[in-house]
Amino acid sequence: MNANRKSMLTSAIVSRAVKESFTKLNPVSMMRNPVMFVVEVGTVVVLLMTLFPGYFNTQDDIGFNLTVFFILLFTVLFANFAEALAEGRGKAQADSLKNTKKEINANKLVGGVIKVVSSADLRKGDVVIVSQGEMIPGDGEVVEGLASVDESAITGESAPVIKEAGGDFSSVTGGTRVVSDKIKVRITSDPGESFIDRMISLVEGAKRQKTPNELALNTLLTSLTIIFLIVVVTLGPIAGYLDIDLQVPVLIALLVCLIPTTIGGLLSAIGIAGMDRVTQFNVLAMSGKAVEAAGDINTMILDKTGTITYGNRMASEFVPVGGADARTVGEWAAIGSVQDETPEGRSVLELMKKQGMAYDASLASGAEFVEFKAETRMSGMDLRDGRKVRKGAVDAMKKWVAAQGGTIPEDLDANGDAIAREGGTPLAVAVDNRIFGLIYLKDTVKPGMRERFDQLRQMGIKTIMCTGDNPLTAATIAREAGVDDFVAESKPEDKIALIRREQAEGKLVAMTGDGTNDAPALAQADVGLAMNSGTIAAKEAANMVDLDSDPSKIIEVVSIGKQLLMTRGALTTFSIANDIAKYFAIIPAMFILAIPEMSVLNVMGLGSPMSAILSALIFNAIIIPLLIPLAMKGVAYKPMSASKLLSRNILVYGLGGVIVPFIGIKVIDLVVHLWV
Numbered sequence: 001m002n003a004n005r006k007s008m009l010t011s012a013i014v015s016r017a018v019k020e021s022f023t024k025l026n027p028v029s030m031m032r033n034p035v036m037f038v039v040e041v042g043t044v045v046v047l048l049m050t051l052f053p054g055y056f057n058t059q060d061d062i063g064f065n066l067t068v069f070f071i072l073l074f075t076v077l078f079a080n081f082a083e084a085l086a087e088g089r090g091k092a093q094a095d096s097l098k099n100t101k102k103e104i105n106a107n108k109l110v111g112g113v114i115k116v117v118s119s120a121d122l123r124k125g126d127v128v129i130v131s132q133g134e135m136i137p138g139d140g141e142v143v144e145g146l147a148s149v150d151e152s153a154i155t156g157e158s159a160p161v162i163k164e165a166g167g168d169f170s171s172v173t174g175g176t177r178v179v180s181d182k183i184k185v186r187i188t189s190d191p192g193e194s195f196i197d198r199m200i201s202l203v204e205g206a207k208r209q210k211t212p213n214e215l216a217l218n219t220l221l222t223s224l225t226i227i228f229l230i231v232v233v234t235l236g237p238i239a240g241y242l243d244i245d246l247q248v249p250v251l252i253a254l255l256v257c258l259i260p261t262t263i264g265g266l267l268s269a270i271g272i273a274g275m276d277r278v279t280q281f282n283v284l285a286m287s288g289k290a291v292e293a294a295g296d297i298n299t300m301i302l303d304k305t306g307t308i309t310y311g312n313r314m315a316s317e318f319v320p321v322g323g324a325d326a327r328t329v330g331e332w333a334a335i336g337s338v339q340d341e342t343p344e345g346r347s348v349l350e351l352m353k354k355q356g357m358a359y360d361a362s363l364a365s366g367a368e369f370v371e372f373k374a375e376t377r378m379s380g381m382d383l384r385d386g387r388k389v390r391k392g393a394v395d396a397m398k399k400w401v402a403a404q405g406g407t408i409p410e411d412l413d414a415n416g417d418a419i420a421r422e423g424g425t426p427l428a429v430a431v432d433n434r435i436f437g438l439i440y441l442k443d444t445v446k447p448g449m450r451e452r453f454d455q456l457r458q459m460g461i462k463t464i465m466c467t468g469d470n471p472l473t474a475a476t477i478a479r480e481a482g483v484d485d486f487v488a489e490s491k492p493e494d495k496i497a498l499i500r501r502e503q504a505e506g507k508l509v510a511m512t513g514d515g516t517n518d519a520p521a522l523a524q525a526d527v528g529l530a531m532n533s534g535t536i537a538a539k540e541a542a543n544m545v546d547l548d549s550d551p552s553k554i555i556e557v558v559s560i561g562k563q564l565l566m567t568r569g570a571l572t573t574f575s576i577a578n579d580i581a582k583y584f585a586i587i588p589a590m591f592i593l594a595i596p597e598m599s600v601l602n603v604m605g606l607g608s609p610m611s612a613i614l615s616a617l618i619f620n621a622i623i624i625p626l627l628i629p630l631a632m633k634g635v636a637y638k639p640m641s642a643s644k645l646l647s648r649n650i651l652v653y654g655l656g657g658v659i660v661p662f663i664g665i666k667v668i669d670l671v672v673h674l675w676v
């Protein structure tokens with residue numbers, strides 16, 4: 001992971017946030033947050049009354065008013081600081097990304113000749129040549145060649161990755177560097193719309209929009225604010241009618257204590273910090289909505305190969321059937337794999353080499369390559385002499401051989417099942433109508449998978465493993481990994497059908513994918529996590545991209561989403577519960593100020609009415625910065641069911657929210673009373 005992406009709050013980020021706390025006082029930006037906007041207006045009113053007491057015809061205590069002004073000002077500044085701090089890391093990251101976005105020379109192919117142009121002049125559809133040591137001038141797809149590419153500028157991962165034409169590893173990103181060989185790249189994005197451009201605007205939050213959840217909460221907070229505003233405004237005349245003199249700064253202090261300033265001040269910081277946690281994890285979320293959807297997921301669809309297992313399925317043995325010998329199986333498997341660039345295909349040739357076996361490569365020369373497809377589940381070669389060599393999933397191969405009038409060796413199924421039962425994948429090898437044997441592809445379940453699926457189950461999330469592999473292998477791996485359910489022999493279109501079925505039951509579905517044929521399903525899923533190594537189509541369809549291309553990360557992304565929703569819920573509960581204690585401090589104080597005989601109301605035993613009001617107001621202000629770490633880090637999180645979580649949180653943050661301010665205000669009052 002990128003060093004600067006991991007870095008914690010630096011002093012540069014903090015001092016920038018301090019500065020922005022003041023620039024954010026601009027009422028135009030403040031209005032986006034109605035709760036804090038009301039506090040700001042109150043601050044200005046108290047300031048005016050302090051500066052020009054004559055105009056307001058009051059005999060207020062100037063010292064008291066000035067103190068109220070400063071406490072209110074700090075309340076607003078603290079809220080601004082929380083937001084600025086949450087934005088800080090993203091902004092710093094955007095700055096360093098902007099530095100990597102230099103204009104460079106590109107070797108554009110124009111009518112077969114290379115013309116040197118500026119990268120800024122490249123458009124969608126242009127074709128460029130990028131050689132060893134050069135920077136790739138824009139996002140694109142490799143159309144010819146193979147190269148290793150250093151993508152550390154965007155992924156933070158220093159080990160170069162292989163990019164090649166065709167298949168699922170063909171997409172390249174502008175700003176990354178070719179470290180060996182040469183590729184021909186077709187540019188797929190216009191200036192200003194590249195991956196790095198999008199990444200910059202994402203991490204700096206330039207286009208950050210409130211999520212539906214945030215909007216709903218904001219509406220609730222605004223309604224509460226309006227209600228209390230009406231209450232406080234009507235309190236003045238009523239008091240006047242009763243001949244009680246309530247001073248305006250005291251009423252404003254009351255209003256600020258009543259309205260939900262704690263959550264109002266921290267709300268956007270919580271959302272930004274949640275997005276930021278995802279980014280620190282090297283996952284780019286296209287919107288806050290995607291992160292929140294991750295927190296609400298009911299069903300998670302996972303690939304077997306590469307997600308639950310390591311995915312470097314390696315040929316480990318040639319198993320003959322029907323009286324053939326292992327050498328013949330190996331030879332035909334190798335001839336059929338000469339051009340198969342999948343890990344499976346390459347591993348066949350490696351196994352031949354390891355076993356010191358040779359094959360007649362001349363048979364493969366001039367042959368026509370039949371690429372592996374998830375639909376056919378086989379691959380191979382059509383030789384010049386007319387023979388067809390194939391390897392593939394056993395059931396698919398049986399059908400293929402039968403269609404040509406061949407017979408299926410009796411020991412094929414038993415041998416295939418034996419491999420599958422061990423969790424391996426058997427590939428049958430055939431030439432025309434004869435099956436010679438099996439390739440034993442070995443794969444291993446990643447460590448710790450069972451624990452992760454247990455956690456997901458505790459959160460109430462159902463996991464479904466979806467694989468193109470045969471049912472026996474699928475069952476073995478599913479059992480070993482501990483997923484709830486599996487679908488075997490699934491084709492890409494089955495995945496989208498599965499997602500639709502779950503969604504029809506009202507469930508939110510998450511999935512990962514990297515191939516072009518995953519794109520429709522990634523778009524259909526509520527949370528689609530595409531691999532950065534994957535195709536452009538997959539990355540554009542998904543609402544998240546994992547820069548490390550680790551499909552099992554979807555599990556952590558869901559945890560982060562859950563934590564974000566929980567943090568917001570917990571702090572909302574805390575904030576509203578909190579205000580209750582402030583009524584007990586401030587309302588009696590107001591009445592005692594007006595009618596000293598009512599001092600029995602002083603249940604909290606606060607020093608004086610003035611110090612009670614100031615203490616409540618001070619507590620109201622400092623609780624915001626005190627809760628910034630919690631808002632940024634997220635509340636401590638244990639996987640459990642939603643209902644259990646809810647009751648636990650109401651207990652901790654609801655009850656805590658009532659008790660903490662009683663103690664806090666009392667302690668502050670002991671100090672404040674020394675002066676007031």
Ligand SMILES: Nc1ncnc2c1ncn2[C@@H]1O[C@H](COP(=O)(O)OP(=O)(O)OP(=O)(O)O)[C@@H](O)[C@H]1O
Pocket residue numbers: 303304305306340342344345372373374377378379391392393394425426427466467468469470
């Ligand atoms: N290069 C290949 N040549 C021939 N057959 C292959 C090749 N790769 C895989 N197969 C066969 O095709 C089947 C389907 O492959 P596919 O990639 O669609 O799914 P998978 O990798 O088994 O599972 P997952 O969906 O979890 O990635 C495999 O189970 C295997 O039997």
Ligand SMILES: [K+]
Pocket residue numbers: 256257258259260261262579620
């Ligand atoms: K408040």
Ligand SMILES: [Mg+2]
Pocket residue numbers: 305
């Ligand atoms: Mg696969």
